[in-house]
Amino acid sequence: MKKLTLGLAAAFTLALAGGAMAQAYPARPVTMIVPFAAGGPTDIIARIVGDHMSKTLGQQIVIENVAGAGGTTGITRAMTAAPDGYTIAMGHLGTFSAAPATYPGLKYDPLNGMQTIGLAGGTPILIVAKKNFPAKDLKEFVAAVKAAPDKFNEAHAGVGSVSWTTCTLFKGVLGVPKLNAVAYRGTGPALNDLVSGQIDFMCDQIVSVSEQIKADTIKAYAVASAERSPALPNVPTTKEAGLPDYQIEAWNGIAGPKGMPKEAVDKLVDALNKALNDEPTKKRLLDLGAVIPSAEERTPAGFQALIKRDADKLTPVLASAPK
Amino acid sequence: MDVFANLALGFATVWKIVWWAPGFLQGAVSLPIPINILLCFVGCLVGTLIGVLPGVGPIATIAMLLPITFGLDPVGALIMLAGIYYGAQYGGSTTAILVNIPGEATSVVTTLDGHQMAKQGRAGVALGVAALGSFFAGSVATIVIAALGAPLTKLALLFGPAEYFSLMVMGLCFAVVLARGSILKAFCMIMLGLLLSTVGTDLETGQERMTFGFPPLADGIDFAVLAMGVFGFAEVLRNLENPETRDVVKTKIGKLLPSLSEIKQCINPVLRGTGVGAILGILPGNGAVLGPFASYTIEKKIAADPSRFGKGAIEGVAGPESANNAGAQTAFIPLLTLGIPPNAVMALMVGAMTIHGIIPGPQVMTKNPDLFWGMIASMWIGNLMLLVINLPLVGLWVKLLQVPYRLMFPAILIFCCIGIYSVNNQPVDVAFTAMFGLFGYILIKLGFEPAPMLLGFVLGRLMEEKLRQALIISRGSFMTFLERPISAGLLLVAVIVLVIALLPAMSKKRDEVFTE
Numbered sequence: 001m002k003k004l005t006l007g008l009a010a011a012f013t014l015a016l017a018g019g020a021m022a023q024a025y026p027a028r029p030v031t032m033i034v035p036f037a038a039g040g041p042t043d044i045i046a047r048i049v050g051d052h053m054s055k056t057l058g059q060q061i062v063i064e065n066v067a068g069a070g071g072t073t074g075i076t077r078a079m080t081a082a083p084d085g086y087t088i089a090m091g092h093l094g095t096f097s098a099a100p101a102t103y104p105g106l107k108y109d110p111l112n113g114m115q116t117i118g119l120a121g122g123t124p125i126l127i128v129a130k131k132n133f134p135a136k137d138l139k140e141f142v143a144a145v146k147a148a149p150d151k152f153n154e155a156h157a158g159v160g161s162v163s164w165t166t167c168t169l170f171k172g173v174l175g176v177p178k179l180n181a182v183a184y185r186g187t188g189p190a191l192n193d194l195v196s197g198q199i200d201f202m203c204d205q206i207v208s209v210s211e212q213i214k215a216d217t218i219k220a221y222a223v224a225s226a227e228r229s230p231a232l233p234n235v236p237t238t239k240e241a242g243l244p245d246y247q248i249e250a251w252n253g254i255a256g257p258k259g260m261p262k263e264a265v266d267k268l269v270d271a272l273n274k275a276l277n278d279e280p281t282k283k284r285l286l287d288l289g290a291v292i293p294s295a296e297e298r299t300p301a302g303f304q305a306l307i308k309r310d311a312d313k314l315t316p317v318l319a320s321a322p323k
Numbered sequence: 324m325d326v327f328a329n330l331a332l333g334f335a336t337v338w339k340i341v342w343w344a345p346g347f348l349q350g351a352v353s354l355p356i357p358i359n360i361l362l363c364f365v366g367c368l369v370g371t372l373i374g375v376l377p378g379v380g381p382i383a384t385i386a387m388l389l390p391i392t393f394g395l396d397p398v399g400a401l402i403m404l405a406g407i408y409y410g411a412q413y414g415g416s417t418t419a420i421l422v423n424i425p426g427e428a429t430s431v432v433t434t435l436d437g438h439q440m441a442k443q444g445r446a447g448v449a450l451g452v453a454a455l456g457s458f459f460a461g462s463v464a465t466i467v468i469a470a471l472g473a474p475l476t477k478l479a480l481l482f483g484p485a486e487y488f489s490l491m492v493m494g495l496c497f498a499v500v501l502a503r504g505s506i507l508k509a510f511c512m513i514m515l516g517l518l519l520s521t522v523g524t525d526l527e528t529g530q531e532r533m534t535f536g537f538p539p540l541a542d543g544i545d546f547a548v549l550a551m552g553v554f555g556f557a558e559v560l561r562n563l564e565n566p567e568t569r570d571v572v573k574t575k576i577g578k579l580l581p582s583l584s585e586i587k588q589c590i591n592p593v594l595r596g597t598g599v600g601a602i603l604g605i606l607p608g609n610g611a612v613l614g615p616f617a618s619y620t621i622e623k624k625i626a627a628d629p630s631r632f633g634k635g636a637i638e639g640v641a642g643p644e645s646a647n648n649a650g651a652q653t654a655f656i657p658l659l660t661l662g663i664p665p666n667a668v669m670a671l672m673v674g675a676m677t678i679h680g681i682i683p684g685p686q687v688m689t690k691n692p693d694l695f696w697g698m699i700a701s702m703w704i705g706n707l708m709l710l711v712i713n714l715p716l717v718g719l720w721v722k723l724l725q726v727p728y729r730l731m732f733p734a735i736l737i738f739c740c741i742g743i744y745s746v747n748n749q750p751v752d753v754a755f756t757a758m759f760g761l762f763g764y765i766l767i768k769l770g771f772e773p774a775p776m777l778l779g780f781v782l783g784r785l786m787e788e789k790l791r792q793a794l795i796i797s798r799g800s801f802m803t804f805l806e807r808p809i810s811a812g813l814l815l816v817a818v819i820v821l822v823i824a825l826l827p828a829m830s831k832k833r834d835e836v837f838t839e
Contacts, residue, residue, distance in 0.1 A: 037382075043674060069541045158526055182484075182527075183527045186670065188669075193792075215684055
């Protein structure tokens with residue numbers, strides 16, 4: 001309904017501006033495809049950032065949720081759209097860095113076939129376990145898992161999901177790739193069985209688990225980021241806890257099809273920057289436990305480098321992961 | 324009496340007054356606006372409307388309205404979004420009764436007897452009973468959440484994959500009872516539903532199954548696509564075939580509201596439906612879908628004359644409708660007390676809370692008591708509003724049946740198409756729906772019931788998922804289903820249901836069963 005109204009509004013604006021054919025970008029609303037269902041972590045970041053970007057661009061950014069196949073359906077649609085700057089996408093670690101290794105028939109190339117805009121927000125990954133798991137810190141936990149890999153169950157939200165990707169990397173770092181993995185449809189049901197103690201551990205984004213940790217229904221061993229999260233200051237980093245090789249963040253960033261006009265790219269980069277410098281927007285992201293990207297990561301080149309860095313890290317583990 | 328103090332807080336939150344000084348009056352007058360009550364009303368109204376429109380579901384609507392709530396205060400926003408969800412349950416029954424299209428998995432059962440009642444000119448009575456039953460169930464469920472929400476949380480945690488699998492097995496046994504005609508045909512349809520549910524990417528391995536390398540099938544078949552096809556499109560096709568079967572118009576519309584004796588007839592089914600629906604609603608992983616099916620099964624089994632079911636039995640509308648609404652309400656318990664969403668709509672509510680800076684968790688009740696109790700109080704007020712919205716509308720809805728086919732059918736098809744498209748924004752879904760429409764038409768022609776197929780489809784995916792999860796956790800031992808007491812109990816009930824369902828068929832009507 002909203003889209004229809006916006007479309008009509010846009011048509012009306014176009015009719016008014018009919019004389020001046022060479023319009024400045026953006027002349028109509030910009031569609032930002034979110035390749036997941038509304039309400040998920042990527043969708044929330046897209047809506048918060050998109051809300052402020054609309055103000056800078058002077059045109060609404062319309063969020064379109066195109067879910068499916070671990071997010072690759074929506075990204076494929078965005079990357080095969082006309083490269084006019086009016087169709088962009090908010091992808092994440094999975095769709096941009098892990099997908100080429102996870103989905104062999106992928107129809108887009110995140111490393112060479114995209115016009116990156118910039119990183120919008122990262123969310124730290126935590127290693128969490130059921131409340132009565134005997135290990136008292138990460139070292140003991142790692143030792144217990146390595147000693148008896150058959151004994152434990154790990155939960156994830158399906159092949160291709162952030163929890164699957166990051167936990168597969170975790171198991172790769174530990175050298176226990178064949179650990180029992182139980183797939184759930186989404187993080188919610190997996191968390192239910194972790195709280196009830198049927199599942200031993202999982203890796204997930206801070207926003208999904210932080211309140212459970214604070215309420216002591218599950219326990220956190222470490223956060224896989226360079227620094228502790230202000231949302232959970234008592235949880236050590238993997239480096240502090242003795243597993244420095246396990247560093248991964250679930251980031252979300254904007255990209256469009258290759259060949260977008262330079263004017264559109266510049267304006268989108270500028271709008272993203274202004275959104276991330278805006279105090280209320282920043283606060284909303286920080287409340288989620290998100291990390292605000294550095295100036296470097298907000299540029300097309302910086303974001304492209306991040307995609308490549310994590311792709312290099314994940315590809316060998318994911319390619320050999322037992323599915 | 325904490326409950327009363329808490330409820331007082333809840334009602335105070337709902338009655339929050341915002342003073343609004345209209346700019347054009349230059350601050351001369353300040354008007355009191357009961358903002359949360361207004362939002363609750365808007366939510367219920369929107370919910371009713373989208374429930375009535377075939378195919379447009381609460382998930383798509385809440386997703387579309389989410390950005391609009393940015394400017395609101397979180398309590399008001401959530402009150403409105405919750406209103407959309409349970410309002411849609413009210414509205415969904417209208418379409419199921421009037422045009423035989425279930426908008427949601429939970430209103431599939433209502434089509435069985437509700438539409439038959441409409442065909443007999445008792446559409447008003449069916450709609451009235453559905454609204455009254457839903458109101459009663461909604462009110463009771465609200466009290467259940469207020470009084471027992473916290474202890475009931477334990478129930479959600481007791482249900483692991485093994486218990487869930489056994490519950491689904493029990494649900495499938497209900498499906499056999501749903502059958503109106505041949506049990507053999509019903510069994511075939513359940514199997515077909517199970518088979519259709521396995522299409523798509525394997526959850527555990529990521530392998531594609533039965534997709535023929537066709538990318539749109541990678542995520543399986545959407546419930547809305549299947550239901551709109553085999554019910555909505557197929558119903559239109561069937562009616563086009565012989566336009567004179569428009570019994571609804573030919574027979575008189577009949578009275579609009581149920582009589583006292585009809586209400587008396589419904590009291591017990593409503594009570595039982597409310598109980599069953601409320602319990603199943605609390606379970607994680609969308610247990611609420613089983614509620615109406617379970618209620619229908621119970622009513623049919625204990626009825627003095629089960630043959631009336633499927634031919635317009637009022638209990639077959641009252642019970643499932645109550646179960647449906649009770650479940651929609653208690654589904655909020657795991658979300659509000661555990662911070663864990665039990666189904667897709669609740670996952671969206673998590674998103675809505677998160678966007679407003681409230682991260683759902685076990686502490687919402689203590690950290691945001693105004694939100695927790697405000698939502699509970701708003702649910703009761705919302706149910707009252709829905710009754711007030713829906714009862715006067717009954718006359719209007721029934722009049723809709725008199726709209727000529729040449730106007731009604733294109734409208735139904737267009738709304739179905741918009742609804743289907745809005746689920747995933749995928750054009751191919753609309754094409755699939757059309758295909759299932761043809762398929763559904765063939766089924767009707769051959770005398771197969773689509774309802775058991777839909778139940779098989781809904782349960783199949785959950786059942787497979789839970790079976791494999793349970794077996795991975797138990798390292799492949801099937802004994803896990805018998806060793807866990809709740810699971811064993813549920814399996815026992817399943818066996819009993821099956822025996823009761825099959826015995827008469829086997830002894831008395833053996834010939835009948837296999838002849839058709």
